[in-house]
Amino acid sequence: MAILSLSQQVLALAWWLALGVSVLIYIALDGADLGAGIFSLFVRDHDERGAIMTAMAGTWDANETWLIVAGGILFGTFPFVYGSAFSYLMVPLAFVLWGIIARAIALEFRHLASPFWQRFSDGVFGLGSLTVTFFGGVCVGAVLQGYPQTDVEGRVPTYVGGAFTFLSPFSVWVGVASVVAVTLAGVLFVRARFEKGEPIRIDAAKWTMTIFYLAIAAVGITTLWSALIFPWAADKWFGAHFWIWGLLFVASVFAIARMRRATLDERDLAAILWFNTAAVIMGFGMLATMFPYLVPGTWTIFDAASPQVSILTFTMTMGGFVPVMILYNAYQIWVFRARVTKLAAHAH
Amino acid sequence: MSTTDLSTLISRIDFAWITTFHILYPPLTIGLAMLLFFAEWRWMRSDDEGWYRLCRFFERLFIVNFGAGVATGVTMEMAFGILYGPFSQAAGPFFGQILGYETITAFMYEAGFIGLMIFGWGRIGRRMHLFATANVAISSALSAMWILDANSWMQSPAGVELKNGVFQVVDWSKAIFNPHFMSAFPHMLIACVELSLAFVAAVAAWFVFKRRHVALFQRPLKLSILALIVVAALQVWVGDELGQVTAETQPAALAAMEGHYDTYNADGSANTSWNVVGWPNEAGDGNAWSIQIPHVLSLLETHSWSEPVPGLNEFPQDEQPPVAPTFYSFRLMVAVGGVLLLLGLWGGWLAVRGKLSIDRIADNRWFLKAVMAAGVLPYLAVWTGWWTREIARQPWVVYGLMRTEDGVSQMSPELAIFWFVGFAVFETAVFFGTLYFMAKICRKGPDLDTPVAAFDPHDNDGATPATHPEGRGASDRHGDGHHDAPSHA
Numbered sequence: 041m042a043i044l045s046l047s048q049q050v051l052a053l054a055w056w057l058a059l060g061v062s063v064l065i066y067i068a069l070d071g072a073d074l075g076a077g078i079f080s081l082f083v084r085d086h087d088e089r090g091a092i093m094t095a096m097a098g099t100w101d102a103n104e105t106w107l108i109v110a111g112g113i114l115f116g117t118f119p120f121v122y123g124s125a126f127s128y129l130m131v132p133l134a135f136v137l138w139g140i141i142a143r144a145i146a147l148e149f150r151h152l153a154s155p156f157w158q159r160f161s162d163g164v165f166g167l168g169s170l171t172v173t174f175f176g177g178v179c180v181g182a183v184l185q186g187y188p189q190t191d192v193e194g195r196v197p198t199y200v201g202g203a204f205t206f207l208s209p210f211s212v213w214v215g216v217a218s219v220v221a222v223t224l225a226g227v228l229f230v231r232a233r234f235e236k237g238e239p240i241r242i243d244a245a246k247w248t249m250t251i252f253y254l255a256i257a258a259v260g261i262t263t264l265w266s267a268l269i270f271p272w273a274a275d276k277w278f279g280a281h282f283w284i285w286g287l288l289f290v291a292s293v294f295a296i297a298r299m300r301r302a303t304l305d306e307r308d309l310a311a312i313l314w315f316n317t318a319a320v321i322m323g324f325g326m327l328a329t330m331f332p333y334l335v336p337g338t339w340t341i342f343d344a345a346s347p348q349v350s351i352l353t354f355t356m357t358m359g360g361f362v363p364v365m366i367l368y369n370a371y372q373i374w375v376f377r378a379r380v381t382k383l384a385a386h387a388h
Numbered sequence: 389m390s391t392t393d394l395s396t397l398i399s400r401i402d403f404a405w406i407t408t409f410h411i412l413y414p415p416l417t418i419g420l421a422m423l424l425f426f427a428e429w430r431w432m433r434s435d436d437e438g439w440y441r442l443c444r445f446f447e448r449l450f451i452v453n454f455g456a457g458v459a460t461g462v463t464m465e466m467a468f469g470i471l472y473g474p475f476s477q478a479a480g481p482f483f484g485q486i487l488g489y490e491t492i493t494a495f496m497y498e499a500g501f502i503g504l505m506i507f508g509w510g511r512i513g514r515r516m517h518l519f520a521t522a523n524v525a526i527s528s529a530l531s532a533m534w535i536l537d538a539n540s541w542m543q544s545p546a547g548v549e550l551k552n553g554v555f556q557v558v559d560w561s562k563a564i565f566n567p568h569f570m571s572a573f574p575h576m577l578i579a580c581v582e583l584s585l586a587f588v589a590a591v592a593a594w595f596v597f598k599r600r601h602v603a604l605f606q607r608p609l610k611l612s613i614l615a616l617i618v619v620a621a622l623q624v625w626v627g628d629e630l631g632q633v634t635a636e637t638q639p640a641a642l643a644a645m646e647g648h649y650d651t652y653n654a655d656g657s658a659n660t661s662w663n664v665v666g667w668p669n670e671a672g673d674g675n676a677w678s679i680q681i682p683h684v685l686s687l688l689e690t691h692s693w694s695e696p697v698p699g700l701n702e703f704p705q706d707e708q709p710p711v712a713p714t715f716y717s718f719r720l721m722v723a724v725g726g727v728l729l730l731l732g733l734w735g736g737w738l739a740v741r742g743k744l745s746i747d748r749i750a751d752n753r754w755f756l757k758a759v760m761a762a763g764v765l766p767y768l769a770v771w772t773g774w775w776t777r778e779i780a781r782q783p784w785v786v787y788g789l790m791r792t793e794d795g796v797s798q799m800s801p802e803l804a805i806f807w808f809v810g811f812a813v814f815e816t817a818v819f820f821g822t823l824y825f826m827a828k829i830c831r832k833g834p835d836l837d838t839p840v841a842a843f844d845p846h847d848n849d850g851a852t853p854a855t856h857p858e859g860r861g862a863s864d865r866h867g868d869g870h871h872d873a874p875s876h877a
């Protein structure tokens with residue numbers, strides 16, 4: 041809708057990449073926290089559940105901030121998508137938000153609560169993590185489907201569908217698939233964060249392979265399903281440049297294989313990094329597949345960009361602020377890197 | 389009422405509800421971070437353990453508050469798009485951009501340090517820790533700046549042009565330094581400090597009142613009360629400035645805040661009367677009753693004896709904001725401002741007569757009671773201040789340019805209610821949880837036994853210090869009798 045100059049188009053692309061990177065970092069970092077939360081639903085030992093929360097106490101807020109950053113970029117640079125997609129996703133987003141509130145509270149208040157309320161807050165934490173993951177996945181699936189909008193000359197298109205337009209077998213499936221994938225991230229996180237001899241770590245290790253194969257199945261089904269129902273995906277994947285997608289596919293299979301190897305060898309950090317590598321390759325593959333659309337069939341990157349994108353603001357944020365902040369965030373993760381024990385459950 | 393009117397109304401109440409519940413926490417985060425920085429800095433300079441104990445104690449309250457702020461804040465950012473889709477699209481190029489900066493330059497910034505500040509004791513050096521605390525204070529104040537900027541632009545939308553249904557920025561510096569921002573941000577920042585001073589004073593007064601740790605809490609009590617004299621006075625002054633800006637940029641809003649209907653009296657002279665209290669009449673074109681003081685209105689708004697101030701009847705009925713809520717919210721806020729100043733002066737007078745010394749402070753029973761009660765007042769002022777601001781802007785969402793009903797997302801009443809009920813439940817739970825845990829922390833009192841967190845560079849592999857806060861004994865991470873920094877109080 042907006043007419044952008046060439047340099048603005050380049051900037052819109054750059055912001056689009058920044059958006060994609062934030063979402064992927066969010067998935068990589070908070071995915072582990074969410075997954076550990078889902079895993080905690082199956083942990084019977086009270087102190088072990090507490091220790092899971094302790095393991096993320098110093099970093100969960102920073103991790104979650106990447107979601108806020110993605111929201112900020114969306115609102116700042118792609119306001120037309122922000123305003124319409126969020127109306128479309130109102131119901132699943134409400135659940136995501138309630139899940140986030142519940143988790144934050146459980147995490148921050150647990151150590152102060154009496155044992156009864158701790159048990160309650162553990163449940164809230166686990167269910168909150170599950171809710172965020174499932175409905176977050178539903179949102180992704182729903183966005184891939186696109187949504188109906190008004191079409192009035194000279195006006196910004198706004199969302200016109202109902203509250204439940206987002207609901208389809210596909211979007212629900214993506215929700216399920218993300219629960220599986222995120223649980224894998226969580227299990228890997230638990231393995232990496234606990235002392236080697238801890239029972240909880242041994243449990244997590246037992247889970248790994250089952251979840252691993254489930255996750256592969258989930259990703260495979262999602263990809264096939266997308267190819268079947270989304271012409272924009274099938275056209276690219278099986279079109280003239282099929283070899284690019286083939287290479288991406290091979291690369292992700294390689295990363296997944298390395299991840300499996302690393303878990304078998306008990307190299308926990310390597311396993312997480314390979315997992316994230318696979319997620320990043322697939323994430324970028326998906327973004328590239330959607331290109332030039334931000335929301336397939338609904339908003340292209342260029343239509344959606346604010347007519348106000350400017351080189352100045354982009355350079356300021358991406359050249360100055362963001363790198364510095366990433367350094368500080370990394371330092372924080374470094375300070376809190378050591379493995380914990382179940383006894384750490386009360387520390388705060 | 390048609391169903392769209394109904395769902396518009398509910399969406400507005402929804403939004404009002406979530407902002408109202410969010411704004412409870414950030415001011416304390418911002419102000420208390422500054423005060424924590426002060427205490428920690430004193431500790432660094434003087435090595436006086438009392439400052440350290442105070443830091444650790446108030447930090448525990450800070451954490452609870454912070455968690456609640458995050459939980460309710462994440463909602464806020466999404467809520468614009470969900471409840472105000474068309475507004476977000478139209479205002480996105482400026483408003484969204486500003487909020488986008490906020491997330492990057494404030495939240496991300498804050499998030500990079502908050503973990504270090506809360507969990508870093510003994511794991512990073514003292515200087516690094518102080519640096520982290522300073523950055524938490526700066527970044528949270530920065531977030532207030534951006535948010536107030538975005539909101540102020542809605543009050544006085546400068547530097548934009550409405551093209552194809554989108555606000556396009558034609559002059560960035562005008563838009564960013566819009567008239568409201570220049571007063572509203574200082575006003576908000578001072579509110580944060582004022583609120584935190586009153587909060588710290590109230591908590592400290594409670595301990596002194598109970599004669600627990602009097603020597604420890606005499607210090608923050610006395611200092612905050614004395615600081616309050618300056619800060620509260622400053623707030624009255626900046627508040628007045630803000631009132632002038634509102635008078636210039638939003639005359640209808642100001643008229644509603646003052647319940648002022650007629651610019652001129654029946655005899656043609658300017659109507660300069662200020663309503664102390666009153667109530668609008670049925671027809672909405674005057675007050676059914678009111679108590680008035682002549683000339684005060686002109687004095688307040690124009691700083692002159694009898695200049696006219698435009699009344700509500702100058703504006704078409706459908707451009708008038710509701711009078712009763714703005715009128716009374718505004719008065720409540722101003723009253724709080726006055727009471728806090730008086731409280732500060734009372735404390736100053738006691739201090740001058742030496743009654744706030746460690747051995748005598750606990751005897752000022754009435755004063756201590758007043759300080760404890762005054763803890764809630766700034767919260768009330770923050771609420772009523774925002775209600776005044778937001779309701780007096782009506783019926784506009786972007787003053788003079790976009791009406792609220794054009795900015796709100798179209799949804800069914802059922803859906804709007806679904807949202808509202810969900811957030812009402814969650815945020816009420818957060819609120820009572822926060823209160824409960826803060827009370828619990830206070831009942832338990834400061835921890836004076838755990839050794840001061842010491843940083844040992846040779847054992848800084850980043851372990852989570854495995855300490856029971858209840859003092860059930862420090863547990864041992866390595867199992868070799870070597871104790872980690874037992875820092876968690």
Ligand code: HDD
Pocket residue numbers: 101104105108407410411413414415417418454457458459460461462463464465487495498499527528531532535536576
């Ligand atoms: C006076 C300052 C102020 C005001 C008026 C608001 N906030 Fe706020 N907000 C903060 C000051 C703040 C803060 C102090 O920076 C918080 C509290 C706890 C925290 O993490 O940051 C916060 C938390 C917070 C978070 C969570 C950040 C995180 O995960 O760390 C979000 C997304 C928002 N806010 C968004 C908003 C929006 C969209 C507002 C517009 C109405 C708003 N806030 C009003």
Ligand code: HEM
Pocket residue numbers: 400401403404405407408409411472475535536538539542770771774775778779782784785792
């Ligand atoms: C940057 C900060 C804020 C922005 C951008 C903002 C924006 C808005 C918007 C878009 C509306 C909808 C218009 C309407 O229905 O009135 C609104 C309404 C409202 N907001 Fe805010 N708001 C902000 C902060 C706050 C805060 C902190 C509070 C309260 C503590 C608050 C209280 C309200 C209330 C009470 C209404 C309802 C007014 C009415 O509908 O009559 N706002 N605000």
Ligand code: HEM
Pocket residue numbers: 543571572573575576578579580582583623624625626627628630631632634641721722723724725726728766767769770771772773774776777778780
């Ligand atoms: C006697 C002193 C005070 C005066 C004259 C005053 C004046 C004002 C005015 C004119 C507004 C703006 C309304 C609008 O924009 O339409 C406002 C808003 C506000 N006030 Fe005050 N105020 C005073 C005291 C306080 C105190 C003590 C607090 C809190 C501790 C406070 C917190 C706020 C807040 C949070 C807002 C909304 C945000 C903003 O506009 O900055 N005020 N005040």
